[in-house]
Structure formats: C-alpha cells, structure tokens
Amino acid sequence: MAAASFSFVHLLSPNPIATVRSSLTKPPTTSPIPFPQSKPKPGASLSSSPNTTVRAVATSGNKKQTKSPRNVPSSPAPIERAEALDLYEDMVLGRCFEDMCAQMYYRGKMFGFVHLYNGQEAVSSAFIRPLARSDSVVSTYRDHVHALSKGVPAREVMAELFGKSTGCCRGQGGSMHMFSAEHGLLGGFAFIGEGIPVAAGAAFSSKYRREVLGDESCRDVTLAFFGDGTCNNGQFFECLNMAALWKLPIVFVVENNLWAIGMSHLRATSDPEIWKKGPAFGMPGVHVDGMDVLKVREVAQEAIGRARRGEGPTLVECETYRFRGHSLADPDELRNPDEKAHYAARDPIKAFKKYILENNLATESELKAIEKKIDDVVEEAVEFADASPPPPRSQLLENVFADPKGFGIGPDGKYRCEDPKFTQGTAQV
Structure with missing residues (x-):
C-alpha cells in the first residue's frame, strides 16, 4: 500500500519520478487513496461547479484546448x-x-x-x-x-x-x-x-x-x-x-x-x-x-x-x-x-x-x-x-476444424470423440 502515500497531484510535480520514488520509500499509510477528481488538477479546466467530476479535452483543428465537454451542473440532469x-x-x-x-x-x-x-x-x-x-x-x-x-x-x-x-x-x-x-x-x-x-x-x-x-x-x-x-x-x-x-x-x-x-x-x-x-x-x-x-x-x-x-x-x-x-x-x-x-x-x-x-x-x-x-x-x-444437461461429448470438437474430414471427424463423417476408445487412457470427459 505504499502507493497510497501519494496522489495524482504529486505525479504532476516538476520531477514526478523523484516524487514517486520518495513516496515509495515512505512507510505505508492507513489513509485511503483520495478520489482523484476530488481536487482540480494543474492545467485542468473544470466546469463552474467545484464538485463536478467530469472533464474533457476537445480538439479544434490542430490546436488542442482544454475545456469542459459542456456545462456540467453540480447536480446531474x-x-x-x-x-x-x-x-x-x-x-x-x-x-x-x-x-x-x-x-x-x-x-x-x-x-x-x-x-x-x-x-x-x-x-x-x-x-x-x-x-x-x-x-x-x-x-x-x-x-x-x-x-x-x-x-x-x-x-x-x-x-x-x-x-x-x-x-x-x-x-x-x-x-x-x-x-x-x-x-x-x-x-x-x-x-x-x-x-x-x-x-x-x-x-x-x-x-x-x-x-x-x-x-x-x-x-x-x-x-x-x-x-x-x-x-x-x-x-x-x-x-x-x-x-x-x-x-x-x-x-x-x-x-x-x-x-x-x-x-x-x-x-x-x-x-x-x-x-x-x-x-x-x-x-x-x-x-x-x-x-x-x-x-x-x-x-x-x-x-x-x-x-x-x-x-x-x-x-x-x-x-x-x-x-x-x-x-x-x-x-x-x-x-x-x-x-x-x-x-x-x-x-x-x-x-x-x-x-x-x-x-x-x-x-x-x-x-x-x-x-x-x-x-x-x-x-x-x-x-x-x-x-440443465452438460454439453454432449460430440460438441468438444465442433467449431474447431474447418475440414469436415480432419482430425475431429472420421472418414464415416462421425465425430471421433463418439468412439468409446477416443478418451481411453485419459481423464473422463
């Protein structure tokens, strides 16, 4: 639970790797990981309500701009x-x-x-x-x-x-x-x-x-x-x-x-x-x-x-x-x-x-x-x-072989697993 000792905001610091490493050396804390969206992130544009939990980044041409996807009210619609x-x-x-x-x-x-x-x-x-x-x-x-x-x-x-x-x-x-x-x-x-x-x-x-x-x-x-x-x-x-x-x-x-x-x-x-x-x-x-x-x-x-x-x-x-x-x-x-x-x-x-x-x-x-x-x-x-009944043994090889005369089906057109000797010496199917 060492990860509980730092939050998303810490990872956005000027030197996030150093921050993470120092955080991992600290003893575990008993406090829970904060819900990440409970705090505004640096550079994130939130809607008018400080308690909103929705953010989005939209694109305009080749220029990206951070903005709210719409006016998200403090209470859902x-x-x-x-x-x-x-x-x-x-x-x-x-x-x-x-x-x-x-x-x-x-x-x-x-x-x-x-x-x-x-x-x-x-x-x-x-x-x-x-x-x-x-x-x-x-x-x-x-x-x-x-x-x-x-x-x-x-x-x-x-x-x-x-x-x-x-x-x-x-x-x-x-x-x-x-x-x-x-x-x-x-x-x-x-x-x-x-x-x-x-x-x-x-x-x-x-x-x-x-x-x-x-x-x-x-x-x-x-x-x-x-x-x-x-x-x-x-x-x-x-x-x-x-x-x-x-x-x-x-x-x-x-x-x-x-x-x-x-x-x-x-x-x-x-x-x-x-x-x-x-x-x-x-x-x-x-x-x-x-x-x-x-x-x-x-x-x-x-x-x-x-x-x-x-x-x-x-x-x-x-x-x-x-x-x-x-x-x-x-x-x-x-x-x-x-x-x-x-x-x-x-x-x-x-x-x-x-x-x-x-x-x-x-x-x-x-x-x-x-x-x-x-x-x-x-x-x-x-x-x-x-x-409900279990699947029949013949179902084992269905949808496995494309060739109807392949490994799973014998020359007579019957599934080989229907042969009582098919599983001889193996665990019961």
Missing part, C-alpha cells in the same frame, strides 16, 4: 421515473447475480477463474442500458454484468457459468467468454486488450455499411470496455489511433477500478489520468465519477450520441472500485482495509436508491418489490442452470 427504475433494477440484478456467483463458486458449481463486478454496476447500467439491440458491446473477463445489462437472460449467463449446454455459449465459454450474437455481445476476452481491436472492427463494419454499402439506417454504435491496466498495452493505442483517424462510431470505456490484479494504478503508469490519452489522438477525453450512475449516464448519453451522429470516438475514464478481490481465487490481502471501506461507503446502488427516494421517483415498497423480483430471477437462474 433530472431523470424520468421509468428510466430511473430500469437503471436501479439493472444495477440490483448485477449485484445480486454476482453475489450468487460467489456462493455457487464456493459450492463447487463453477470452475476456473471467476471475476466479479461488485461495485462497478453504475458503469455497466449507465452505458449499456441506453443502447439499441443492434449496438455492440465488447467486454473483458469481468463480463457477466455486461451480458445482463445488454439483455442476455440471467438463466443463460448462469448456465454458461455452470458449463451447461443451455448457456449462452453452450457451456464452452465459461465465465470469461460470454458471447451472444442475438444481443450484440461480441464477447468477453480473457487477455487484457484483445477485445479492443474486435470492437474497432465492429465499429468499422457499422461505418462501412452506412458509407460504402449505402445503408443509411445503420447508425450502430460499439462500446469497448476495459480496465486501467489495459491502457498501457499496444492494442489500446493502436485502436485509438485508427478510431480517430476513421471517425469510427465507438466509445472506449475505461473501468478504472484503481487496481490491475494486485498492482496499484498509481504505480503502473507514468500519467495515471487516462482520459488525457484521448486528446493525444484527436478525440475527446472525459473523466467521470464511476460510482455515480447519474453522472456516468450524462457522459454516456453524450459519447454515444456523438458516435451515432458520425462525430467519431470518445475515451471515457470511469473511476470506480471493485468491492471483491481480483477474482474469487484472490484473498484480496494487498489493498488497504481503509481504502476498501472508503469506497464501500460510496456504494453506487445505495447512493442511487437514496436519490430515488429523496426525489420521489419511487417508494420504499416499490424498490423492495424490484429487489424481490430480482431475487426470484436469480434463484430461478440457478435452478435452471443446475437442472
């Missing part, structure tokens, strides 16, 4: 009751589903690595719920909640986690590889950064259909989700360059939860303000409080709107926090307990529930009814997944 309840229900579904995943994992119903999304629900709900069905989402290994927000039924996501044939990938994807062409979920990707080129390709496809094939009705947008650790990888920079060059209809959404497995974001990058990397490629860069669903919603609406109008990509850094370890196999002993408590007190679901009640958008009983509904949905998903 009003929200209609129906939209508020939809966001709340989606956030509760994500949290409840992930909590159930933890139970099922420890009961031996799931295998491999399982990465939960607890604490980051405001980002998924605010960005994905406004999308059209034809829009695309590219996720990471922390993809269950992205799938749910995009409309993949909870029972199909849970069945996939159980490795059952009724899962959205017929049990062959598992936790880190959710996919649903029907719902526009183009995959969860286990290796960081590998989904970004796929997202850029999907966005290019939308632009090509409209501008080359003449499909004027195609205004599809792609969202590319990834974490802070990914922003030091080559795919990130290459795809930002191409997206800006070709004005692709894509939004790059950085879920900066401050930790890349066990590496503090502050120790891993020369400039921890990721949003600044957008203007370097000629696109707006926005930094928003990812624990506030209404503020994320405002930024999402603008970024998605820009992409849909053909105005090009946006880089959005959502500063959030995961409440559990990197995966369910992670004992989570590296993060300071005070830091975890600091962010737990800013729980996005509790904060939004308070907002809904204070603004008379719903009653306590209505919200409890939503929570009960979600409990039933998740319980039913578990029952469905548990009762």
